[in-house]
Amino acid sequence: MRSEANRYPQEAARLLRETPQVRDSVTGATSSFDGKRRQAYAEVEAEVWRRWAEGVKNHTLMSLDRYLLQAEANLKKNGVEVHWAEDAEEARRILAGIARKAGVRRVVKAKTMVAEELGINPMLEGMGIEVLETDLGEYIIQLLNQPPSHIVGPAIHLNLEQIQTLFHERFQTPIDAPPEHLAAVARRLLRDGFLGADMGISGGNFVVAETGTLALMENEGNIRLSTSLPRLHVALVGIEKVLPRWSDLAVFLSLTARAATGQRLGTFVSLIQGPRREDEPEGPEEVHVIFVDNGRTSLLADLEAWETLRCVRCAACLNACPVYRQTGGHPYGYVYSGPIGSVLAPGLLGLEETKPLPYASSLCGACFQACPVRIPIPKLLLTWRRRAVGEGLVSGVEAAAVKGYAWAATRPWAYRLASKLLRLLPEKALESPVLPLLRAWTEGRAGLRPSPRSFQEMWEAKEV
Amino acid sequence: MRVALFITCLADQFFAEAGVAAVRLLRHLGCTVTFPKGQTCCGQPAYNAGYWAEARQMAEYTLKLLEESEYVVLPSGSCTTMLRAFYPELFRERSRLFSRAEALAQRTFELAEFIVKVLGVTQLGRGLEGRRVAYHHGCHALRELGIRQEPLTLLRNAGAEVADWPAAEECCGFGGLFSVKLPEVSLSMADQKLRTLPAVDFLTSADGGCMLHLAGRMQNRGLALPVRPLASVLWEAVG
Numbered sequence: 293m294r295s296e297a298n299r300y301p302q303e304a305a306r307l308l309r310e311t312p313q314v315r316d317s318v319t320g321a322t323s324s325f326d327g328k329r330r331q332a333y334a335e336v337e338a339e340v341w342r343r344w345a346e347g348v349k350n351h352t353l354m355s356l357d358r359y360l361l362q363a364e365a366n367l368k369k370n371g372v373e374v375h376w377a378e379d380a381e382e383a384r385r386i387l388a389g390i391a392r393k394a395g396v397r398r399v400v401k402a403k404t405m406v407a408e409e410l411g412i413n414p415m416l417e418g419m420g421i422e423v424l425e426t427d428l429g430e431y432i433i434q435l436l437n438q439p440p441s442h443i444v445g446p447a448i449h450l451n452l453e454q455i456q457t458l459f460h461e462r463f464q465t466p467i468d469a470p471p472e473h474l475a476a477v478a479r480r481l482l483r484d485g486f487l488g489a490d491m492g493i494s495g496g497n498f499v500v501a502e503t504g505t506l507a508l509m510e511n512e513g514n515i516r517l518s519t520s521l522p523r524l525h526v527a528l529v530g531i532e533k534v535l536p537r538w539s540d541l542a543v544f545l546s547l548t549a550r551a552a553t554g555q556r557l558g559t560f561v562s563l564i565q566g567p568r569r570e571d572e573p574e575g576p577e578e579v580h581v582i583f584v585d586n587g588r589t590s591l592l593a594d595l596e597a598w599e600t601l602r603c604v605r606c607a608a609c610l611n612a613c614p615v616y617r618q619t620g621g622h623p624y625g626y627v628y629s630g631p632i633g634s635v636l637a638p639g640l641l642g643l644e645e646t647k648p649l650p651y652a653s654s655l656c657g658a659c660f661q662a663c664p665v666r667i668p669i670p671k672l673l674l675t676w677r678r679r680a681v682g683e684g685l686v687s688g689v690e691a692a693a694v695k696g697y698a699w700a701a702t703r704p705w706a707y708r709l710a711s712k713l714l715r716l717l718p719e720k721a722l723e724s725p726v727l728p729l730l731r732a733w734t735e736g737r738a739g740l741r742p743s744p745r746s747f748q749e750m751w752e753a754k755e756v
Numbered sequence: 757m758r759v760a761l762f763i764t765c766l767a768d769q770f771f772a773e774a775g776v777a778a779v780r781l782l783r784h785l786g787c788t789v790t791f792p793k794g795q796t797c798c799g800q801p802a803y804n805a806g807y808w809a810e811a812r813q814m815a816e817y818t819l820k821l822l823e824e825s826e827y828v829v830l831p832s833g834s835c836t837t838m839l840r841a842f843y844p845e846l847f848r849e850r851s852r853l854f855s856r857a858e859a860l861a862q863r864t865f866e867l868a869e870f871i872v873k874v875l876g877v878t879q880l881g882r883g884l885e886g887r888r889v890a891y892h893h894g895c896h897a898l899r900e901l902g903i904r905q906e907p908l909t910l911l912r913n914a915g916a917e918v919a920d921w922p923a924a925e926e927c928c929g930f931g932g933l934f935s936v937k938l939p940e941v942s943l944s945m946a947d948q949k950l951r952t953l954p955a956v957d958f959l960t961s962a963d964g965g966c967m968l969h970l971a972g973r974m975q976n977r978g979l980a981l982p983v984r985p986l987a988s989v990l991w992e993a994v995g
Binding site: 301304305308309315319614615617618619650651652653654655656657658660661674676677678679680681682686690691694695697698700701702704707711714732733735736737738739740741742743744745746747748750751755756 | 763765767768769770771772773775776779780791793794795796797799801802803804805806807808810811813814817895896898899900926927929930931932933934935936937938939940941942943944945948949968969971972973975976
């Protein structure tokens, strides 16, 4: 998937101007998630858990080649077919091959962000395959033909009224149908989808190397159905999702649930150990895992940015982020939005295509405090900003202004002169958008008014 | 105790009275206050915007200026963070400067933090009796340095009622150049933060940037609430 990230500033401004209700929907939902996350952290020694999880992830990433091969061997032992995709194009080709060979006509999808990253739906639809999203939020945005605006809650930007209207128009439900009623309607439609599908596509929260287990967590049961009812199950899994030991899983499942939704554990946890065995009545005939690189190996080799790969996609950083909260995920122009998206996007797609994103933060640090694997997001944002400056990807006016500022700030006489000039300006000058640099400030804020005399002047006049 | 005041450029230009208050307060608490000559800006705007070469120039300049001081005290949370947490970061690959930055970090404090932690004073007076105030936590002081209780303790012990503000610890949307690079988002954040502001006599904070942003926004929207630098309020606390 190509990104529209370079339009972030314009899109964020447009969204705030044209659809301000998004802010209320997103704020309501993320504040609730974030509050629950805090409570769930407070129940355990979250600091210890987070440091431990950080350590396990670091260790795994340092020996990723070894653990991936171990995972492959054990997945195969369990009867799973393993594929490797270096980029999105290869992942799509592999998936298309599996679908063609099995004569797949209908696909059900469990919520998976990596499928969005890889552009799976358009590819399948191009092959004439019917694709049905089965996560309720994903289903809603599929009906609206919108991308997800949140990693965990893809329809977080919509309010109840909008969903009521959508269902009223599509399925003739009463315009004021309560949420339970809407969910029941969707459930009925989705059930038919599950029963008629030949292939289920999922992501993967974790793959345990030592046992060859694919672990999936969810709250709706649609992942369980998508991965067990159709005769084929294909899991798309980023290579960073591997965990060394079975015992690691116990903590990661709980920590991720706590971080994402404040639950102690997801309502459903599926631990998939391969296709249906001879003595089993149910389950798919074939299970495939496609391990996806798509930029991750180069990010791993990036000494200043590799920590991004610890991410477990819980969206705790989105929920904690006051910048994300204003607009939701759409203006970020990429499947992963919010704080983690702002460091993942340049890491996976390159800075040129994503240059406003590292600036989509006030560096308040709330993301780092929420992150279950302690990804130093503010530090990583700064790293990308520093690179943007180094690579000349910033505006010339800004660069010149900062250079001029630094020049004056290392020369006391220049600083004093500037301080004097600030006070010689006609009072209105600082309150009107005459000076170009002040325009963005004064549109929406009262003008700046300096103290009658600077502190330095008062000190030197011995008035202090 | 000898204390060097680092006024910070925003306080110097826009909150000079906070500097005066900080000096009086520190003297009142028995400190000898010096004001090393030639102070400018700590370099944080350049650092945050990714201009590390320029930030290093400013950091090196300020480092030299404050070399002789026993303690450095700032009436600003985010500039304290710059000196204490980010200067060493800037010089990670230059060992001499790194150790000088580390040494400076050890003796640098935000004003309220210095009073409580170094001077061991938690009771300034009862000068804020009957005042109801809202405290805005600057993000850097709060999350990078862990300064949370110190200002609140000093305010409460002086008789002020610190109003319960659900968004007290939330970012106000200033963020340095963020406020002019993404002004719509920045203003939206301010509005959201202000939405839950309870009725108070005034708003106070240790961060000049946040105060200019919040006060400017309130004024623009016709909300007439005084916004006062923490240093001035603490001087008033002495009574």
